[in-house]
Amino acid sequence: MGFRVSEAVRRGCVHKRAPKACQSCRTRKVRCDVTRTGETCTNCRLDNKLCVVPISKRRHVGDRVLGSSFVTSTHHPQSPICDAIIDFGDIQKSPQETRGSGAKTLATATPVNDTAFNIFDLGIGDFLASGGSNFVEQEQLNNLLVDESDMLERMTRSYPSPSQTLCSEQHPLPSLPSYIAALPDHIPADDVWYLQNRDCLTIPDAESRDRLLRAYATWVHPFTPMLDLVGIIKAVSGDMTCGPVSLLVFQSMMLAAAPFCDLDMGTKDRKKSRRILYERCNILHNFGIESDHLSILQSAILMSFWDGDDGQIRDSYYWIGIATLHANGMGLYLDPTIGPSDEHRQKVLKRTWWSLLIRDRLLAVALRRPVQTKAFRFDVPMLQIEDFELDTLLEAVGYNLPIDEFNLENLEIVASCCMAVAQLSEYIDKILSLQYSIQKTLGPQSHSNKTVSLVPKTTGIKWANISSCGQELQNWYGYLPEEVQQLEHAPEQSSGSEGNMANVHRALLASYYSMTMMTLYRPLLSLSVHKTEEKRIRNMAIKMVFQAAQSITGSFGGLYTNDLLLYLPETATAAIEPAIVTHLLYSTSDAARIRNHSFQGFYLCWNMLLQLGQIYFLADTTAMMINAAAQKLKAHSTIKRALPTQSTDLTELVDALCTPNALSFTSRIAVPFVGVVGEQRKDEIPVQWVHDPCTQIEVIRPAHELEFGMAVGDTRIGGSSDADFFEQLVCWDMGD
Numbered sequence: 001m002g003f004r005v006s007e008a009v010r011r012g013c014v015h016k017r018a019p020k021a022c023q024s025c026r027t028r029k030v031r032c033d034v035t036r037t038g039e040t041c042t043n044c045r046l047d048n049k050l051c052v053v054p055i056s057k058r059r060h061v062g063d064r065v066l067g068s069s070f071v072t073s074t075h076h077p078q079s080p081i082c083d084a085i086i087d088f089g090d091i092q093k094s095p096q097e098t099r100g101s102g103a104k105t106l107a108t109a110t111p112v113n114d115t116a117f118n119i120f121d122l123g124i125g126d127f128l129a130s131g132g133s134n135f136v137e138q139e140q141l142n143n144l145l146v147d148e149s150d151m152l153e154r155m156t157r158s159y160p161s162p163s164q165t166l167c168s169e170q171h172p173l174p175s176l177p178s179y180i181a182a183l184p185d186h187i188p189a190d191d192v193w194y195l196q197n198r199d200c201l202t203i204p205d206a207e208s209r210d211r212l213l214r215a216y217a218t219w220v221h222p223f224t225p226m227l228d229l230v231g232i233i234k235a236v237s238g239d240m241t242c243g244p245v246s247l248l249v250f251q252s253m254m255l256a257a258a259p260f261c262d263l264d265m266g267t268k269d270r271k272k273s274r275r276i277l278y279e280r281c282n283i284l285h286n287f288g289i290e291s292d293h294l295s296i297l298q299s300a301i302l303m304s305f306w307d308g309d310d311g312q313i314r315d316s317y318y319w320i321g322i323a324t325l326h327a328n329g330m331g332l333y334l335d336p337t338i339g340p341s342d343e344h345r346q347k348v349l350k351r352t353w354w355s356l357l358i359r360d361r362l363l364a365v366a367l368r369r370p371v372q373t374k375a376f377r378f379d380v381p382m383l384q385i386e387d388f389e390l391d392t393l394l395e396a397v398g399y400n401l402p403i404d405e406f407n408l409e410n411l412e413i414v415a416s417c418c419m420a421v422a423q424l425s426e427y428i429d430k431i432l433s434l435q436y437s438i439q440k441t442l443g444p445q446s447h448s449n450k451t452v453s454l455v456p457k458t459t460g461i462k463w464a465n466i467s468s469c470g471q472e473l474q475n476w477y478g479y480l481p482e483e484v485q486q487l488e489h490a491p492e493q494s495s496g497s498e499g500n501m502a503n504v505h506r507a508l509l510a511s512y513y514s515m516t517m518m519t520l521y522r523p524l525l526s527l528s529v530h531k532t533e534e535k536r537i538r539n540m541a542i543k544m545v546f547q548a549a550q551s552i553t554g555s556f557g558g559l560y561t562n563d564l565l566l567y568l569p570e571t572a573t574a575a576i577e578p579a580i581v582t583h584l585l586y587s588t589s590d591a592a593r594i595r596n597h598s599f600q601g602f603y604l605c606w607n608m609l610l611q612l613g614q615i616y617f618l619a620d621t622t623a624m625m626i627n628a629a630a631q632k633l634k635a636h637s638t639i640k641r642a643l644p645t646q647s648t649d650l651t652e653l654v655d656a657l658c659t660p661n662a663l664s665f666t667s668r669i670a671v672p673f674v675g676v677v678g679e680q681r682k683d684e685i686p687v688q689w690v691h692d693p694c695t696q697i698e699v700i701r702p703a704h705e706l707e708f709g710m711a712v713g714d715t716r717i718g719g720s721s722d723a724d725f726f727e728q729l730v731c732w733d734m735g736d
Contacts, residue, residue, distance in 0.1 A: 018031055018032050018033065018034075018035060019035055020032070020034055020053060020056075021034065022034050022041050022043075022044060022051045022052055022053050022054075023052045023053070024041075024044055024047075024049050024051065024052075025041060025043055025044075026054075028043075034051060034053055039051070174192065174193075174196045176201060176203070176247065177203055178240070178244070179235040179236050179238070179244055179245055180203065180244055180245055180246075180247050180250060181243075181245065181246055181247060183195075183247070183289055184289060184291065187287065191287060195283065195284070195287065195289075198279070198280070199280060200251070200280045200283050201247070202280075203250070204254065208263060209236070209254075210401060211261050212253070212254050212257040212258070212261060212263075213232075213233065213236065213253070213257070214261075214401060214403050215257040215260040215261045216229075216256060216257035217229060217233075217397060217403060218260075218405060218406075219257070219260045219501075219504070219567050219569075220256045220260075220569075222414040222417070222418055222501070222505055223355075223358060223414075223417070223421060223505065223508070224256075224302070224355045224358070224359065225351045225355060225388055225418060226298050226301065226348065226351045226352035226355040226356075227249070227253070227298060227348075228242065228348055229393060229396070229397075230242070230389065230392050230393055230396040232245050232250075232253075233396045233397060233400050233401050234396055234400065236400070237400040237401075239400075246290055246292065246295040246299070247284060247289060247290075248281065248284045248289060248290045248295060248296070249298055249299050249302075251277070251280050251281045251284060251299075252281050252298070252299040252302035252303055253302060254277050255274065255280075255281050255302060255303060255305060256302040256303075256305040258270070258273055258277050259274065259305070259566070259569075259570075259615045260566070260567055270614060270615050271614075271615065271617070274306065278303070278306045282314065285299070285300075285303070293326050293330045294326075294330065294349075294352065296322075296326050297326040297327055297330070297332070297352065297356070298323075298352060300319045300320070300323035300326065301319070301320070301323045301352075301355055301356055301359055304316040304317075304319040304323070304363065305569070305570070306319070307570045307616050307617050307618040308617060316363050316367070316570075317367055317369050317372075320356070320359055320363060320373075321372050323356055323359075324360070324372045324373050327352075327353065327356055327373065332349060332352065332353050332356075332380075333353065333377075333378035333379065333380060334378070334379050334380070335379040335380060335381065336349040336350050336353075336380065337381075347386075347387045347389060350381070350383065350387055351388070353378070353380045354380070354382075354383050354422045354425075356373055357373055357422065357425050358418075358421055358422055358425050360373040360425075361424075361425035361428040361429055362425070362428075362512070362571040362574065363571065364428070364454070365428060365432075365515065365516075365519055365571075365574045366570070366571050367618075368453050368454050369452065369453055369454065370432075370438050370454060371429055371432060382419070382422065382423065383419045385415055385416070385419070388411075388415045388418075390408065390411045390415060393411070394406060394407070394408055394411060405499075405500060405502075409502075410499070410502045413483055413484060413505070414501060414502060416481055416483065416484045417484050417505045417506060417508070417509045418505075420480055420484055421508075421509060421512060424476075424509075424512055424516060427469075427473055427476070427516055428516055428519070430469065431469060431519055431520045432454060434462065434465055434466065434469060434520075435456060435466070435519070435520060435523050436454040436455060436456055436457060436523075437454070437457050438452055439452070439453060439454075439455045440452055440453075456522075456523035457523065458527075461524075461527065463533060463534050463537050464533075466520065466521075466524070466537060467537050469520060470520055470521065470540075470544070473513075473516065473517065473520070477513050484509060485506075485510070486509070486510030486551070500562075500564060503558075503559070503564070504564055504567050504568070507555040507556065507558065507559055508568065508569075508572065510555050511552045511555050511572065511575040512571075512575065514547075514548035514549075514552050514575065514579075515548070515552065515574055515575040515578065517544055517545075517548045518544075518545055518549070518578040518579075518582075521540075521541035521544045521545050522545055522578065524537065524538050524541040525538075525541060525542065525545065545578075546582060548578070548579070548582075549578065549579040549582035549583060549601070550601070552576065552578075552579040552605075553583070553601045553604060553605055556568070556575070556576065556605075556608055557604050557608075560604070560608050560611070565608055565611055565612065566611065566612075566614075566615065568612065570612075570615075570616040570619070572612065573609070573612060573616065573618050573619045573622050576605055576608060576609055576612070576622075577609075577622050577626075579601075579605055580626060581626070581629070583598045583599070583601040583602035583605060584598075584602050584626070584630065585598075586598035587602055606623075609622060609626070610623060
C-alpha cells in the first residue's frame with residue numbers, strides 16, 4: 001500500500017494534480033479534495049459554499065471500459081496504450097456506502113501516488129452505482145455481470161502500437177505461397193510491410209514462374225548444380241515432402257534465370273527486369289530473413305549472376321566473396337562424406353562447393369580480379385556423374401515441369417561438361433598464379449578508390465613451367481570424352497531443338513578451354529626474348545592465341561547463327577574479348593587476305609558482343625573498351641587505305657571494312673592444339689587443327705611485328721590515352 005496523506009506531507013513528496021475539482025476551487029485555482037471526501041470539498045465546507053462538480057467534457061477511458069463495446073468484445077483490445085489509463089474520479093458512490101465505509105474507504109480508494117492504488121483490487125461491486133446514478137443505464141449494468149477473472153485477463157493483456165493496431169485491423173499481414181517458407185518471427189510487422197511494398201514478397205504468376213524455372217533448369221543449373229532442384233520443383237507442384245523453399249533462394253533463382261527468357265514486368269528491357277529482381281534479392285539479404293548458412297551461400301552464388309552496372313559496389317565479385325565467407329564458415333572445403341550427413345545432403349554440399357569454385361574462377365578471368373576461394377587445401381572430391389542425381393531430376397522435371405530437351409542423354413552430356421569445367425577451374429587457378437600478380441589499380445569511377453586487379457608478370461617468367469602447363473592443359477582436353485569435346489562439325493548441323501542445351505554447353509566448355517589457353521599465352525606476346533627456348537615458346541604462344549581466337553569465334557558463331565547466343569551466361573564475354581582483340585590485332589596486317597579474314601572474324605565477334613550487351617552490363621563495358629582500341633587502330637595506314645572516311649563509331653568502322661556477307665565467316669571450331677596431345681594417344685585424338693588457306697604460317701607468325709609491338713608502345717601509334725585501353729586488351733593491363 002502507498003503512503004497516507006500525513007506521511008506524504010511529512011516526507012516532502014510532491015502532490016500530483018487532483019483528478020477532479022469543483023467549480024469554486026477551479027475558479028480560485030486551488031487544490032480540491034472532492035474526490036477524497038466524496039461529497040463537499042474542504043474549501044467549500046469552510047466557506048459555506050455549494051460544492052458543484054461539473055461534468056467532465058473529456059472522453060474518459062472508464063466510459064469505454066464500462067460500455068457495452070468493451071464487455072461484448074470478442075477480440076483482443078486494439079486501442080493505443082493510453083486506453084489503459086482509467087479515471088476513477090467518475091465513479092460516484094452512494095451516500096450510504098460512503099458513510100459506511102468510513103476512513104478505511106478513503107485510505108484504500110484514494111491514491112496519493114501511482115503505487116498507492118491497485119485498480120485490480122476492485123471487484124465488480126465497486127463499479128456498480130446506486131439506482132440514482134446516471135453513470136450507466138440498466139441494460140449496460142446487466143452486461144457487466146461477467147466473470148471477474150475474465151475482465152482481469154482482458155485488462156492486463158498487452159496493447160499493441162497504434163501502427164500495428166491499424167495494420168492488423170484493416171489489412172492482414174501479407175501471405176506467401178504454401179511452397180515458400182514463412183518469414184521468421186523476429187521480423188517486425190513494419191519490416192514485413194516494407195518488404196511487401198518493395199515487392200520482395202511478390203512471386204511471379206504461375207506462367208512466368210514456370211518459364212523461369214524451366215530456364216533455370218536448362219541454362220543455369222547445368223553449370224551451377226548446387227540446389228536441390230528436385231525438392232524445389234516438387235514443392236512448387238504441391239508435394240511438400242522435402243519441405244518449403246527459402247524465399248531468398250527462390251527469388252535468387254528467378255534472378256539467375258531472368259536473362260534467358262522474356263518477362264512481363266512492365267518493361268521490355270531485360271536489363272531493367274534483371275535489376276528489379278536483383279533489388280528484391282538484395283533487400284531480402286539485407287533484412288536477414290534467412291538464417292541457414294547453406295541457403296545464404298547458395299543465394300549469394302546465384303546473385304553473382306548480377307554483373308552490376310557503373311558505380312555499383314555489389315557486383316558479381318562482391319557476392320562471390322559473401323559466398324566464400326559462408327563456405328569457409330561452415331567448413332564446406334572439407335570432405336562432406338566424412339560426417340553425420342545423409343547421402344543426399346553430402347551430394348548437395350559437394351555440388352555447392354564446386355559450383356562456387358567454377359563461378360569464382362570464371363569471374364576472376366572475366367573481371368581480372370584475384371580468385372577468392374583460395375583454400376590452400378580442400379578435401380572435397382571431384383564431381384562424379386552420380387553426384388548429379390540425374391534419374392530423380394529427370395523424373396521430377398518430366399512429371400511436374402515438362403521440358404522438351406530434358407532427356408537422359410542430354411543430361412549426361414551437360415553433367416559431363418560441368419565436371420570438365422570443374423576440372424578446368426583448377427587449371428585456371430594455377431595459370432593465374434603462374435602468369436599474373438596482384439596489383440592495386442584506380443577504379444573506373446574515381447581517382448581515389450582503388451581495386452585489386454590482376455596484371456601480367458613482367459619479370460621472373462618461368463618459361464619451362466608455362467610450357468609444361470600448356471602441354472598438360474592440352475593433354476587434359478584430349479582425354480575428355482568425345483561427346484563433350486567440340487568436334488569438327490558445327491552446331492548448326494544438329495537438327496531440331498533437342499540438342500540445343502547440349503550444344504550450348506559443349507560450346508561453352510570449348511570456349512572456356514580456349515580462353516584458358518589465351519590467358520596462359522597472351523602475356524608472352526609482348527615480351528622480348530633472346531634465348532632459343534624462349535623464342536620457341538613465344539612462337540608457340542603466337543600460334544596458340546591465334547588458334548584459340550578462331551576456335552572461340554567458330555564455337556559462338558554457330559550459336560549466333562542459330563539464335564542461341566542469348567543462352568550464354570555473362571562469363572562468355574571473358575572468352576569473346578580476347579578473341580575479338582586478336583582479330584583486331586591481325587586486321588592491321590599488310591597482307592590483304594589476312595586483313596580481310598581477320599576483319600570478318602572481328603565483325604562476327606563484335607555483333608555477338610553487341611547482342612550480349614542487350615542483357616549484360618559486362619558486355620557493354622567490354623564493347624566500350626574495344627571501341628576505344630579500334631579508334632586507336634584507325635591511325636594505322638592499312639585501315640586508312642580501306643576507309644573511305646574517318647568514322648568515329650566502331651560500328652561504322654566495321655561496316656565500312658566488312659562486306660555484307662561477312663557473317664558467312666568460317667573458321668575451324670576445333671580447339672587449339674600444338675603438336676600432339678600425349679604421344680600415347682597420337683592417333684586417338686579426334687580433334688586436330690587443320691590448316692586452311694586463310695590460316696597459313698604467315699598469319700600465325702606475321703612478317704611484321706606491328707601486332708605485338710603496339711602493346712609495348714610502338715612509336716608509330718603515338719602516346720594518347722586511347723592506347724591504354726588497347727594495351728589492357730592485348731596483354732591484359734600490361735601498360736599499367
